[in-house]
Amino acid sequence: MRSIKNICCIGAGYVGGPTMSVIANKCPEINVTVVDINANRIAAWNDEDLDKLPVYEPGLKEIVAESRNKNLFFSTEVDKAIDEADMIFISVNTPTKTYGKGKGEAADLKYIELCARNIARVAKSDKIVVEKSTLPVRTAQAIKDILHNTGNGVKYEVLSNPEFLAEGTAIDDLLNADRVLIGGDDTPSGKEAKNILSGIYEHWLPKERVLQTNLWSSELSKLVANAFLAQRISSINSISALCEVTDANVAEVSKAIGKDSRIGPKFLNASVGFGGSCFQKDILNLVYICKTYGLTEVAEYWDQVIKINDYQKRRFAENIITTLYNTVSGKKIAFYGWAFKKDTNDTRESAAIYVADTLLEEQAEIVVYDPKVSEEQVYADLDYLNTRSEEENRKLVTVVNDPLKAAEDAHAVAILTEWDEFKALDWEQIYNSMFKPAFVFDGRRILDKQIMNQTGFDYYRIGEGK
Ligand code: NAD
Numbered sequence: 001m002r003s004i005k006n007i008c009c010i011g012a013g014y015v016g017g018p019t020m021s022v023i024a025n026k027c028p029e030i031n032v033t034v035v036d037i038n039a040n041r042i043a044a045w046n047d048e049d050l051d052k053l054p055v056y057e058p059g060l061k062e063i064v065a066e067s068r069n070k071n072l073f074f075s076t077e078v079d080k081a082i083d084e085a086d087m088i089f090i091s092v093n094t095p096t097k098t099y100g101k102g103k104g105e106a107a108d109l110k111y112i113e114l115c116a117r118n119i120a121r122v123a124k125s126d127k128i129v130v131e132k133s134t135l136p137v138r139t140a141q142a143i144k145d146i147l148h149n150t151g152n153g154v155k156y157e158v159l160s161n162p163e164f165l166a167e168g169t170a171i172d173d174l175l176n177a178d179r180v181l182i183g184g185d186d187t188p189s190g191k192e193a194k195n196i197l198s199g200i201y202e203h204w205l206p207k208e209r210v211l212q213t214n215l216w217s218s219e220l221s222k223l224v225a226n227a228f229l230a231q232r233i234s235s236i237n238s239i240s241a242l243c244e245v246t247d248a249n250v251a252e253v254s255k256a257i258g259k260d261s262r263i264g265p266k267f268l269n270a271s272v273g274f275g276g277s278c279f280q281k282d283i284l285n286l287v288y289i290c291k292t293y294g295l296t297e298v299a300e301y302w303d304q305v306i307k308i309n310d311y312q313k314r315r316f317a318e319n320i321i322t323t324l325y326n327t328v329s330g331k332k333i334a335f336y337g338w339a340f341k342k343d344t345n346d347t348r349e350s351a352a353i354y355v356a357d358t359l360l361e362e363q364a365e366i367v368v369y370d371p372k373v374s375e376e377q378v379y380a381d382l383d384y385l386n387t388r389s390e391e392e393n394r395k396l397v398t399v400v401n402d403p404l405k406a407a408e409d410a411h412a413v414a415i416l417t418e419w420d421e422f423k424a425l426d427w428e429q430i431y432n433s434m435f436k437p438a439f440v441f442d443g444r445r446i447l448d449k450q451i452m453n454q455t456g457f458d459y460y461r462i463g464e465g466k
């Protein structure tokens with residue numbers, strides 16, 4: 001079996017950076033070069049101050065510190081890294097299309113195609129090309145078509161190796177993956193390529209956790225895994241609405257059903273709605289694929305997961321408006337958290353953005369505190385929606401770096417991200433600094449209801465009557 005000496009990863013984002021750092025750390029005999037066209041991102045990966053890495057993940061900076069500039073390199077020299085590599089991971093973004101056919105649903109594969117064409121142009125020696133990005137089923141066919149038509153005699157094997165890490169726990173997920181999935185052709189060279197990639201993961205994972213399949217099962221399994229996970233959240237969120245009007249408690253319901261080993265306890269936390277760059281994008285992609293194959297009922301089934309998620313975000317915002325006597329105009333509302341989940345600086349598709357947008361339509365004044373999200377990011381997220389002018393967003397929204405300051409003279413605090421530090425805040429001081437009645441809307445169910453009520457708050461949380 002061929003041995004791999006040089007790996008190149010195209011795309012130094014939330015997946016490429018952490019995944020390649022772990023591979024380099026666990027495979028000291030392999031040189032790993034992560035390349036990106038975004039020079040600022042690469043500069044941040046190379047920053048001596050490890051707190052400036054472009055991705056915040058617990059445990060990441062320690063791994064980068066151990067391996068960087070030994071066998072882990074971050075570079076903008078894409079062609080050079082492709083040329084030198086035996087194995088090339090493609091880990092670029094695959095956002096939802098914002099134009100043309102499939103707008104709003106299909107995955108935009110232009111970055112993937114550009115990578116394939118770049119490899120085809122540069123490669124002079126045989127390569128194993130690995131799809132790490134999440135892709136519509138059958139994308140590998142397009143990559144093969146591009147690579148196999150260069151006429152320069154280079155042999156390629158295309159593998160699918162989707163990533164299942166979650167942000168905030170990326171390093172732990174990579175080091176202790178439930179499974180690694182490797183799809184490829186069942187030809188002798190395809191099998192050899194699958195075994196070579198398996199060998200890399202087997203540096204730190206037991207052999208039985210590395211699954212090999214055909215290309216299409218691997219590509220499709222990634223979309224299906226995300227759809228199933230998101231479906232659980234939408235299912236419990238739909239029930240949270242019912243709990244609020246029946247005096248059932250969604251946490252008790254989750255616990256009761258999750259004890260059934262056929263259901264299991266994970267991903268049953270009711271929330272203000274799931275966010276993140278992938279759940280919505282991947283389900284929309286699945287819906288689009290089903291539609292293109294004429295599977296209307298299947299498409300509608302999965303589309304409902306998104307509809308419930310939109311409903312949940314809207315419901316949370318509307319509850320704030322109704323509870324604050326049907327008007328939030330000119331009222332200050334403190335947002336605790338902006339990231340789409342705790343322990344990440346990522347805000348893509350965060351529920352906070354949409355809740356803010358609904359409240360801003362009602363002319364609320366929002367003061368945001370998030371321990372890891374910058375002011376520029378908050379404004380960029382709101383501007384991207386294009387609901388109102390950039391000036392208006394800056395007039396109505398302030399970002400502060402002190403949660404106590406955010407709550408001063410506020411009518412309500414809304415908890416949008418489940419950061420642990422929110423549990424440890426001095427809620428009595430917060431209460432004293434707010435307008436009365438002082439409302440707290442807990443979209444993450446992280447606070448103690450009894451203590452909050454005793455402190456004097458009007459405390460509401462998702463999935464429970466007052
Ligand atoms: P990202 O946007 O953080 O990073 C992608 C990077 O690719 C960017 O830095 C971009 O500049 C770079 N890039 C784009 N085109 C390029 C090109 N032609 N040459 C060089 N660099 C290029 O994206 P991400 O969150 O890392 O996601 C990457 C893929 O992994 C997506 O398909 C996503 O669905 C999937 N995924 C993401 C996660 C996650 O937690 N974020 C988890 C599993 C899978």
Ligand code: UGA
Nearest residue numbers: 163164165166167233267268269271274275276278340341
């Ligand atoms: C998710 C999947 O968990 C990963 O396996 C997958 O690799 C990744 O998407 C991807 O393809 O990008 P991620 O989005 O990083 O990972 O984070 P999750 O922990 O799945 O959380 C997603 C959203 O669901 C967050 O907003 C979170 O707060 C919310 N959530 C999660 C709930 O509301 N309730 C839950 O019980 C769990």
